[in-house]
Amino acid sequence: MTRSRLRTATPVDRRTFVRALGLGTLVAGLAAGGLTGCASAVGEQKAGAAGGTAVRGGSLSLAGRTDLVPGNFFTTSSDGVTTVVGLVYDSLIRYPNDKVEPRPRLATAWTLAPDGLSLSLDLRPDVTFHGRNGAAGRPFTSKDVEFSLRTYADPRWSAQLRSTAAAITGFDTSDPHRITLSFAHPLSNLYDLLDTVPIVDSESLDALGRGESFVGTGPFRFESWTPNSRLTFVRNDHYWIPDRPYLDKVDFTVVTDPQAALSGLRSGQYDVVGGLAYRDIQTIGGTSGFHTVTLDGAELQTYVGANVNAPGLSDPRVRQAIAYAVDRQRIVDEVLRGSGYVVNLPWPKYSPAYDETRNSTFTRDLAKAKALLAEVGPLPEIPYNFQANDPVHQATAQIVQANLAEAGLTVTLAPLESVQFTKQLIGAQFPGIWTTYHSWAQYTPANLTVSAYPFNAQKNASNYVSPAYQKAADDAWKLPAANAPGARAAYDALNDQLLEGLFLIEIGVVLRQWAAADRAQGVGWTKRCEVDLTGAYRAV
Amino acid sequence: MTAVQDPPVAVPVAAPDVRDDVGVGVPRGRWFAALLRGRGLVGTVFVGVVVLAGLLAPVLAPYSPLQQIPGANLLPPDAAHWLGTDEVNRDVLSRVLYGTRVDLLVLVTAVPLGAVTGSLVGLLSSLSTASDVVAQRVFDILLAFPVLILGIALAAVAGPGLTTVILVIALAEIPIYGRLLRGAALRVREMPYVEAATVVGAGRWWVLRRHVLPNAIEPVGVQVTVSLAVAVFVEGAMSFIGIGIRPPDPSLGSIIADSVTALDANPGLALGPLAVVTALVLGFLLMAQALAAGRRT
């Protein structure tokens, strides 16, 4: 039997292990397509960067936090909806950002009847709806205006200004390029309505409800929607403003995580991003190659609401004590990073109802707050609700809690999941105080007390009932126009009611901001934060 | 996975094993002895330091965890604040210390709750085939739901907060211990000393209480340490998506969650809690390895 010599078996040592590890990473590298060899995905994203001055063509990538919800088309409650309405639709008139004065858009001119009970508008004759893949659609007539207003008023869509739309009783559409609206009583916030209502195509409303097609007259045509992911739009070659828009394509990506959106912007994947944390906006604003777009004219307000029926909050002195204790300036500086200003009343600076002196009625005064609370005596612990994972409200609530504790009022934070928060807001079921945003103060003042739910005189989240407040709200609403004589007096009366009732303690006006790369120029917006890229272009 | 049982075949004669060949049988040290040397000791020290830091929080913390220092918004680490301050002007070091307490509270309640319930269900279900099938299916369902989604649903029902975090972690542990104990019960029931007791007239309960339970403690010990490490992770994840510990109370997970947006302003906000979590997890893993090695010899 031959003795076959064995080869010497090499003991396992570190060398083999390193080789094995190297093999492993190589495999992983290969699986990752090898970063050196083939084209880089990042490279392809940035390929689109074109020249500096306003030049035709190219595309812009937008990113926002919430996806389109077709059922909420007429409410401005998600970034998806505001993007579609901003790009694909036009409204009859358009407010400039810093004034509540209507400018022509689809309506070229309008005259208000002396008794304020009817308004007739001349319509642009040369406007067409979007047609099948790029062709010009059917022309825009007064019938479409009537259809849009009636749809807006339908409770099914629960639009914010539907009570004003419902007040329109008559539509004269005999002339295709002229429409006369008549209503039961003068409507001081009528132009708010006309600025808000998008002109929709009557033939495709059902498809709109199912999120399948969005036909409008706007600068861009709706191309596709991948739910929970992306919306794409293409240029409307037949737009009634000659040689606008500059851009060929616009896409919108749903990015729920603000950190992901920020990284996407900094790595060049997106050009304009909404919904970032104020601190990130502040830092990105200071970084070269990026700038911030401050949406003045579309202000929000952050406030501390109080349920006047809740134990401990029924006494107005307690609410005043809260108003004195809250450190509004610190919240504006540290939470909003200066993107806003302190107020006692909801109105932005340009609003006809804005009043400098009344705005400083409640400044931070711990002594007064303590004195008031001492008068009232011992109080139960008050629950403080806010939306659970919203960084701004969470920080504001913790600051307010500390402020009230200094004044001797103990408050326990009770974060609520967003749907539960909305449910308790609608049902006026908050057990104590709460903090969130409210809007609609950027229009004619009466709009706030008629539509915005927390301020609604008839039924509000604070269960605050006061005939005087209802009368003041109604008078303001029935003014023939925002700048009519006697308006100033009506608004002062309204402000006094708000300050006296103090069922909503304003903290500050919030200036919303988008972050954008320098290559995205000419980005516009409406009062409802709908993006307006009519004049936008890619700068090199 | 149901244990694979082969039909009982007459086991041929077993000869004395090597250990006997060495003369006197080597006595098996008490299982926690493994924690007092080498890897186990290092692990115990890590966990011990963290527990001490948590317990002594009131003494060690320079500020109250809720105290908002005017003007100190997101300061980087400096002499006054070793780990800097957070976005609501609070001292991060104090919040990390008090946060450790909250996490230890979660660990001390959630993991044992899940372990004990899971073990009992696992043991009781091994008594009769019917209950065994039912228990197995319940375990499948619990394992089928990812922990986070269970958390989101529970938080929506019971509201975010400490109790929800504890409930979610306990629920996630039940199937793991259930299956572990069921396996241990089936294994011990095959042993000759159980058969001898049954022959003499011992009932199922006697076998369970006297033989199965004591012998199942060891594998449970190893699993507890692993579960503790996972529990810290779940608390953090739930706080990240906003259904964890409610502000303003600090917890390691919620501090880490807030730190993600302030990495450039104050890295201390992230490093502080992450260091504690890493120490805890490393400690538990080392203990688990020591116990497992102890069991294997």
Add this chain to the structure above:
Amino acid sequence: MLRYVASRLPSALVVLVVASILIFGLLRLVPGDPATTLAGPDASPEALAAIRSALGLDRPVWEQYLHWLGSLFTGDLGRSYLIGGSIADLVLGGLLNTVVLATAAVLLAVVIALVVGVGAVLTRSRWVDALVTGANTVALALPTFVSGVLLVLVFAVALPILPSGGVPPLGFAARPDITAQYLVLPAICLGLPVAGSITRFLVESLRTELAQPYVLTARALGVPRRRIVLFQALPAALPSMLTALGIQVGSVLGGAVLVEAIFTWPGLGSLVEQGISRRDYPVVQVLLLLSVAVFVLVQLLTDVAHAALDPRIRIGGSV
């Protein structure tokens, strides 16, 4: 083998049905309903009631359940309240993305486990052992949402060599190299915790296998230790590692909720979270049932694979 699968089917069905009841009931327990989300904060109670009846939410619960179960059997997954579109398309899109991400993550985890696990057992050196424990700790201690952000900051923002998120624009199949670059970061982030636990499991079962008598026989035959570990201990340890992986699948979808948010990956994870937070009942019901079905299927597959890999079960004994 088919008999083996058949014997497991009834229990799988029971799990699915019970899970469906649990999901349906749990969602109804959650306060707030799709009508609230649809109505929005400024809706009036009347509008709320109108939407609720339009969605059929005012009918008795068990009737809604039976209707849903009935339509499920006919393959109609129903329509999403909020998105309006059919759930089938919604889920299919999301399913593809999540399956691709989950598979990449699991493959990565298995590769890491095999390389690191076998490496640690092979070299038996102290520092490799410490390396494995350290990596294991990082996998468990570093939550996904932190590792995710760090990965993006380093690889997408600081040195922009990888995309910071999103799915490849032209789909997965079109350009595999581009797809790979989109997949790398999320797969690592999702795969790390899974890799941690199955590495630990693999090292543990390899060490147990190496203590078996048949290893002594092989060593007595002069077979080098490297071959024993790779070709004898590993095949024997694989079945149990597979089972551990099977259980991990449940946590992968959970992890996906976080990773898909961080990397803007439109998969089922983000859809479930959106669905629950917006109370889109039909979407959430289908998704949760799908995740239970996937889990049960994976359990079945791992058991079958476990039996197939272990000849003692595959071919009956004949002593």
Add this chain to the structure above:
Amino acid sequence: MSANVLTIRDLRVSFPGIAAVAGVDLAVRRGEVVALVGESGSGKTMIARSVLGLLPESATATGSVELAGTEVVGAGEAELDALRGSRAAMVFQEPQTALNPVRTVGWQLAEALRAHGVRSRRAARERAAELLELVGIPEPRRRLRYYPHQLSGGQKQRVVIALALSGEPDLLLADEPTTALDVTVQAQILALLADLRDRLGVAVLLVTHNMGVVAELADRVVVLHHGRIVERRAVSELFARPATDYTRDLLASVPRLAEGGVPAPRREDTGEAVLELAEVSVVYPGKRGRPALRAVHGVSLAVRPGEVVGLVGESGSGKTTVGRAAVGLVPVSAGRVRLGGRDLAALSRAELRAARRGLAMVHQDPAAALDPRFTVGESIAEPLLIHGAAVGTRVADLLTAVRLPAAYADRRPGELSGGQRQRVALARALALAPRLVIADEPTSALDVSVQADVLDLFDELRRELGFGCLFISHDLGVVDRVADRVAVLRDGELLELGSPGEVFTAPRHDYTRALLEAVPRVPVRV
């Protein structure tokens, strides 16, 4: 190269606190079978394993082990790998676990051949088939595709030997090669080893504690006690004139089959049967679609008070199943089991519990007979606690009855040797003065001398307490020594029943005759 294949000089192997091997010198010449004999704890396995450097991690070895010109002690792993399998190879005791369960026999043989330089797959398959044929496995080509669990114990051991031979070693280290096998299979394996020695000139270092095996196979014998060599003789001289007392005791305690003459039955039938099996059959249901297994078929047997009925048969004959059926651990598919005159199946739960008070069982594996968490005292007292009987001094009495110091009561099983643990199991069985004891291979896991003591003790207690006993064993010698009547079982069927004298000297069945021949004979001292 010197005539010696293996030369060991002053080998010492120690574990922390224990010296397993204390200075051993040993030499094995080519083609010679040297038997290394000793009880458990004598260190014989350690010596065998040190030849290939396969000592456990915690062991330290000094001295010199020279194998075919190379020094093993202190050699590097690479050097040792070169030696292992080619200069010397090892055959292990436990065939059940010696083979990799998830790899085919062919693959494992090819792997061994590959380690010895046979690279090509075809050559390896050829060589593997030859090896299987060499060790006497039928249809070698087909068996290459088999997995270990598809082979019987004997066949598995043959494969292990084939593996050992794959490297054409000069020396075979056989560590208790046949202890785990049935007596008939043991005979075939011993014949195979003898044939290898004669045909291939392979030297064998045979480690065993069974003097019968030594007598059959060994040329020279080395007797080991507590790590030291006590005696070194040629086989014939050792059995004829054992030099040391230790060897003499060792030889005396080997249970021998009584030859010649039919001794009178020791006990006449008294009173009603304690246990009665009437046409009992047991069928194990097939799992997951595999066919059902018929373990026992139509066995009728009775045990009278104070009588020991031996149940003999090879593994797979169903003897354990009969024992378990007798006490209701295994459901009976046909026939009736009557305990103390009452049908087991008809008893209610309470009646069954009461009836069980009179039963007890002693198992084979001392390591698993006692709960590791219980102290010795708690184990013994358990039957009393189960029935709520007073414990009092019962534990101490039982310990002294089994000749163990009462102080052992608070020790843990881990601290006792195999023999001591088996005595505790016996004490536990007798706690409630049972009427029937089922002893399933109680002493087969013990050393010969320890086995002898336990059997004496068993006999004494039986005479004293008068319990009936069903004594199951595969060792005919042990049964002959203890049983009043013997039943021979094959494939679940009762072949013969009678007194040991009748069955062992004048067996009616040729299967029993084959069993008897296979028992290795220890030459009777002159």
